[in-house]
Amino acid sequence: MSAEIKVTVWNEYLHELKDPAVAAVYPQGIHGAIAGFLGAEKDFSVRTAVLREPEHGLSEEVLAQTDVLIWWGHMAHDQVEDSIVDRVYQRVLEGMGLIVLHSGHFSKIFRKLMGTSCGLRWREAGEKERLWVVEQGHPIAQGLGHYFEIPQTEMYGERFDIPAPDTLVFISWYAGGEVFRSGCCYQRGQGKIFYFAPGHETYPIYHQKEVQQVIKNAVRWAKPVSGLPQPVDPFRPCPPLEKLD
Amino acid sequence: MSAEIKVTVWNEYLHELKDPAVAAVYPQGIHGAIAGFLGAEKDFSVRTAVLREPEHGLSEEVLAQTDVLIWWGHMAHDQVEDSIVDRVYQRVLEGMGLIVLHSGHFSKIFRKLMGTSCGLRWREAGEKERLWVVEQGHPIAQGLGHYFEIPQTEMYGERFDIPAPDTLVFISWYAGGEVFRSGCCYQRGQGKIFYFAPGHETYPIYHQKEVQQVIKNAVRWAKPVSGLPQPVDPFRPCPPLEKLD
Amino acid sequence: MSAEIKVTVWNEYLHELKDPAVAAVYPQGIHGAIAGFLGAEKDFSVRTAVLREPEHGLSEEVLAQTDVLIWWGHMAHDQVEDSIVDRVYQRVLEGMGLIVLHSGHFSKIFRKLMGTSCGLRWREAGEKERLWVVEQGHPIAQGLGHYFEIPQTEMYGERFDIPAPDTLVFISWYAGGEVFRSGCCYQRGQGKIFYFAPGHETYPIYHQKEVQQVIKNAVRWAKPVSGLPQPVDPFRPCPPLEKLD
Amino acid sequence: MSAEIKVTVWNEYLHELKDPAVAAVYPQGIHGAIAGFLGAEKDFSVRTAVLREPEHGLSEEVLAQTDVLIWWGHMAHDQVEDSIVDRVYQRVLEGMGLIVLHSGHFSKIFRKLMGTSCGLRWREAGEKERLWVVEQGHPIAQGLGHYFEIPQTEMYGERFDIPAPDTLVFISWYAGGEVFRSGCCYQRGQGKIFYFAPGHETYPIYHQKEVQQVIKNAVRWAKPVSGLPQPVDPFRPCPPLEKLD
Numbered sequence: 008m009s010a011e012i013k014v015t016v017w018n019e020y021l022h023e024l025k026d027p028a029v030a031a032v033y034p035q036g037i038h039g040a041i042a043g044f045l046g047a048e049k050d051f052s053v054r055t056a057v058l059r060e061p062e063h064g065l066s067e068e069v070l071a072q073t074d075v076l077i078w079w080g081h082m083a084h085d086q087v088e089d090s091i092v093d094r095v096y097q098r099v100l101e102g103m104g105l106i107v108l109h110s111g112h113f114s115k116i117f118r119k120l121m122g123t124s125c126g127l128r129w130r131e132a133g134e135k136e137r138l139w140v141v142e143q144g145h146p147i148a149q150g151l152g153h154y155f156e157i158p159q160t161e162m163y164g165e166r167f168d169i170p171a172p173d174t175l176v177f178i179s180w181y182a183g184g185e186v187f188r189s190g191c192c193y194q195r196g197q198g199k200i201f202y203f204a205p206g207h208e209t210y211p212i213y214h215q216k217e218v219q220q221v222i223k224n225a226v227r228w229a230k231p232v233s234g235l236p237q238p239v240d241p242f243r244p245c246p247p248l249e250k251l252d
Numbered sequence: 253m254s255a256e257i258k259v260t261v262w263n264e265y266l267h268e269l270k271d272p273a274v275a276a277v278y279p280q281g282i283h284g285a286i287a288g289f290l291g292a293e294k295d296f297s298v299r300t301a302v303l304r305e306p307e308h309g310l311s312e313e314v315l316a317q318t319d320v321l322i323w324w325g326h327m328a329h330d331q332v333e334d335s336i337v338d339r340v341y342q343r344v345l346e347g348m349g350l351i352v353l354h355s356g357h358f359s360k361i362f363r364k365l366m367g368t369s370c371g372l373r374w375r376e377a378g379e380k381e382r383l384w385v386v387e388q389g390h391p392i393a394q395g396l397g398h399y400f401e402i403p404q405t406e407m408y409g410e411r412f413d414i415p416a417p418d419t420l421v422f423i424s425w426y427a428g429g430e431v432f433r434s435g436c437c438y439q440r441g442q443g444k445i446f447y448f449a450p451g452h453e454t455y456p457i458y459h460q461k462e463v464q465q466v467i468k469n470a471v472r473w474a475k476p477v478s479g480l481p482q483p484v485d486p487f488r489p490c491p492p493l494e495k496l497d
Numbered sequence: 498m499s500a501e502i503k504v505t506v507w508n509e510y511l512h513e514l515k516d517p518a519v520a521a522v523y524p525q526g527i528h529g530a531i532a533g534f535l536g537a538e539k540d541f542s543v544r545t546a547v548l549r550e551p552e553h554g555l556s557e558e559v560l561a562q563t564d565v566l567i568w569w570g571h572m573a574h575d576q577v578e579d580s581i582v583d584r585v586y587q588r589v590l591e592g593m594g595l596i597v598l599h600s601g602h603f604s605k606i607f608r609k610l611m612g613t614s615c616g617l618r619w620r621e622a623g624e625k626e627r628l629w630v631v632e633q634g635h636p637i638a639q640g641l642g643h644y645f646e647i648p649q650t651e652m653y654g655e656r657f658d659i660p661a662p663d664t665l666v667f668i669s670w671y672a673g674g675e676v677f678r679s680g681c682c683y684q685r686g687q688g689k690i691f692y693f694a695p696g697h698e699t700y701p702i703y704h705q706k707e708v709q710q711v712i713k714n715a716v717r718w719a720k721p722v723s724g725l726p727q728p729v730d731p732f733r734p735c736p737p738l739e740k741l742d
Numbered sequence: 743m744s745a746e747i748k749v750t751v752w753n754e755y756l757h758e759l760k761d762p763a764v765a766a767v768y769p770q771g772i773h774g775a776i777a778g779f780l781g782a783e784k785d786f787s788v789r790t791a792v793l794r795e796p797e798h799g800l801s802e803e804v805l806a807q808t809d810v811l812i813w814w815g816h817m818a819h820d821q822v823e824d825s826i827v828d829r830v831y832q833r834v835l836e837g838m839g840l841i842v843l844h845s846g847h848f849s850k851i852f853r854k855l856m857g858t859s860c861g862l863r864w865r866e867a868g869e870k871e872r873l874w875v876v877e878q879g880h881p882i883a884q885g886l887g888h889y890f891e892i893p894q895t896e897m898y899g900e901r902f903d904i905p906a907p908d909t910l911v912f913i914s915w916y917a918g919g920e921v922f923r924s925g926c927c928y929q930r931g932q933g934k935i936f937y938f939a940p941g942h943e944t945y946p947i948y949h950q951k952e953v954q955q956v957i958k959n960a961v962r963w964a965k966p967v968s969g970l971p972q973p974v975d976p977f978r979p980c981p982p983l984e985k986l987d
Contacts (some may be wrong), residue, residue, distance in 0.1 A: 183492030232970035247428030389687030442634035673982030737918030
């Protein structure tokens with residue numbers, strides 16, 4: 008329990024370079040903003056990685072040193088190499104935590120892990136979102152009240168084509184009339200996955216205290232269990248444990 | 253409720269052609285055996301399809317006319333074309349039911365829908381399996397008692413690397429000392445999926461009354477809901493339903 | 498599958514007698530309105546029962562002849578005898594379906610089956626509710642679109658203190674800013690339970706087509722599985738099924 | 743995260759006083775054995791309580807100072823006062839963790855929280871039990887391998903009449919031919935509940951390393967989230983958060 012949690016924040020990092028409006032909100036990139044508030048936690052050790060680095064910054068070494076990976080992508084999901092997606096996928100099944108943010112719902116890695124299209128209803132109108140905590144006793148809800156608001160958001164609405172989450176932590180209300188399962192927990196293999204909806208690139212959502220609290224909580228929840236057993240080789244038969252007639 | 257349920261039974265159909273011992277158990281192929289007992293139900297309309305047919309027998313037309321697809325494969329999972337897998341996958345998300353049998357746990361379609369490795373522990377020793385019904389009120393358990401036995405089975409044991417099922421209907425006990433989540437229900441997109449473990453090619457398992465009962469129940473459970481709404485185009489924004497300020 | 502489903506609609510039936518405004522909306526009582534539209538279905542056989550009848554109209558005989566019980570109560574939850582609650586509870590565990598409507602969230606029977614307080618946030622302001630279908634492939638969602646609206650409703654908001662539903666079918670949006678898990682499926686014992694939020698006594702909600710569709714769908718979904726095995730006596734040991742050393 | 747977890751171990755403490763065979767296995771009582779190994783953990787602060795103490799040792803003060811309550815009872819479930827059951831129940835809904843062991847499946851508190859009969863199949867034959875870990879990445883499975891064995895156990899078999907657990911961590915295999923969902927997680931209100939099957943009074947099961955590991959893991963998993971919001975009064979309406987027309 009006492010060891011540092013090693014976090015890697017991955018960002019596509021394209022909007023911030025192309026669009027001055029985005030750069031104004033996130034001058035260090037979205038990954039920089041997230042790494043900033045996570046890095047202030049004593050029990051976290053944080054690094055970043057972006058699409059344009061070799062192997063998208065996600066080498067075998069980096070992933071082997073990652074307890075929890077945070078994923079933000081939007082306009083370049085197709086540019087993420089399948090081999091890197093497979094590598095991340097394998098690590099999640101082996102126990103690495105994965106936190107997928109906002110438009111990451113359409114990333115290759117999230118769709119591969121969910122097994123569904125992950126489509127949703129959406130609209131960019133800067134409307135209000137209110138996130139209701141439906142499991143207040145869940146570790147990811149720690150320190151929040153009954154709800155919190157995001158003054159200006161991109162709307163993400165149902166039906167969200169995901170498997171029903173193992174635990175549904177947040178449901179969002181939008182001024183325009185939709186709802187959304189905006190905080191969803193999954194166990195896949197030995198790894199924990201949390202999808203969290205807030206976070207459009209043109210709004211200062213990752214500067215908001217409650218959003219930061221959720222992501223910090225999610226990192227602590229998603230960290231791997233220690234001492235996992237060696238996997239069984241699925242291509243070899245297992246001898247019986249009891250004597251057969 | 254009254255219309256016929258259109259079932260397509262898909263089988264790899266290779267073991268039966270290569271191995272006389274298998275052919276002796278399933279002279280019409282495993283698909284033939286399954287189509288045989290399903291075809292005796294008045295509310296089912298049944299056809300079969302096999303790997304060596306063009307498009308593996310799963311053309312757009314066939315799938316469009318399929319309410320529930322049953323899948324049996326083992327030695328040739330890799331020979332199933334990705335384009336056909338994608339077609340089946342799309343149909344499941346649109347509402348077609350899918351029943352995956354036994355070694356189909358390692359089929360491309362099941363792994364794609366589960367998002368996990370679907371690995372498990374196994375052994376061919378002809379040992380006894382006892383399936384315990386843990387949700388007796390579930391439609392798939394209709395007509396069964398507290399448990400039923402398969403005198404000789406291939407052992408499939410935990411840990412089975414699947415997402416926790418939406419509903420767990422059966423847990424198997426094996427003489428050799430293992431347990432298995434042997435009847436698992438999932439909703440993915442608009443489609444229902446049932447994984448059912450029994451069924452090795454060298455044992456007459458699909459000739460057993462209780463196994464046939466489960467598969468018949470599963471077909472009725474997995475049939476699509478009628479009148480599904482047209483999907484929302486995920487690449488177009490949705491106008492607000494309420495007036496925004 | 499072909500036999501009639503025997504439905505009993507239970508209503509407290511007090512508001513309608515005391516308040517002319519309620520009587521104007523439901524001149525035959527809420528139970529009468531519900532029995533009316535259910536009775537028009539060919540596969541249903543419908544009766545009603547109310548609080549003021551002997552044994553609240555829920556004698557052993559009536560319950561033994563009930564496949565699905567619908568429950569509407571509000572101002573007199575405490576007047577329901579514990580012995581009758583226990584009788585209904587026992588029947589649900591034995592397989593009888595139970596559909597709990599609106600203010601029935603605070604009924605003795607629902608709280609006993611849920612094991613939680615079933616508290617919620619509420620407000621009577623005649624505001625708009627929009628129910629989003631989050632599992633469109635579920636039998637209870639059959640024939641509905643992506644959402645439907647109730648023009649004037651009592652608001653029921655999160656956090657709703659229930660166990661996470663086995664299947665969450667609807668999430669409601671309210672004009673006043675809340676959300677609600679408004680369609681929740683549970684399996685308890687051999688019985689199926691559906692909680693459905695819409696239905697205040699002063700609004701004509703049970704006259705609305707989509708609400709009627711949901712309740713009809715829920716009856717078909719909640720009907721018992723036939724041929725359930727005799728329960729095991731929990732006070733007697735079971736002999737081993739395998740030879741012990 | 744760093745504060746001590748306050749654990750109260752509750753035991754009926756009757757078998758040990760009446761039966762020398764039980765006293766020989768648990769000379770300090772079952773509560774003493776459990777408090778012993780828990781007390782060796784630096785992050786736990788442990789006390790015990792037993793049936794024959796005033797208020798069964800579970801005064802308001804004790805419960806207010808309890809983060810996680812462990813429950814062992816068997817022959818005297820009926821002697822636990824309803825008022826104390828209600829007090830424990832209330833505290834669980836407010837966030838206190840509850841770990842129910844073995845024959846506690848039939849305790850008033852567990853049945854009240856589950857909403858089902860909690861019946862099961864059983865036999866005292868000193869047979870072997872093997873617990874398979876079906877969610878190896880769950881915190882309660884930390885440090886365990888693929889399975890562990892209990893050389894002599896009381897058999898508890900399916901069907902176990904519980905709600906499907908939110909997370910199923912262990913499934914047991916028994917030499918006599920049964921299976922059991924032997925490690926079950928639930929969220930109820932703000933509180934976490936873990937049911938763990940092993941532990942008959944005549945076998946030295948709580949002296950076994952793996953069993954102790956599971957209970958220690960479960961305490962850490964079940965501890966309350968800090969900073970929970972004040973509950974909403976369910977008897978007062980809530981004003982709208984948005985302006986209504």
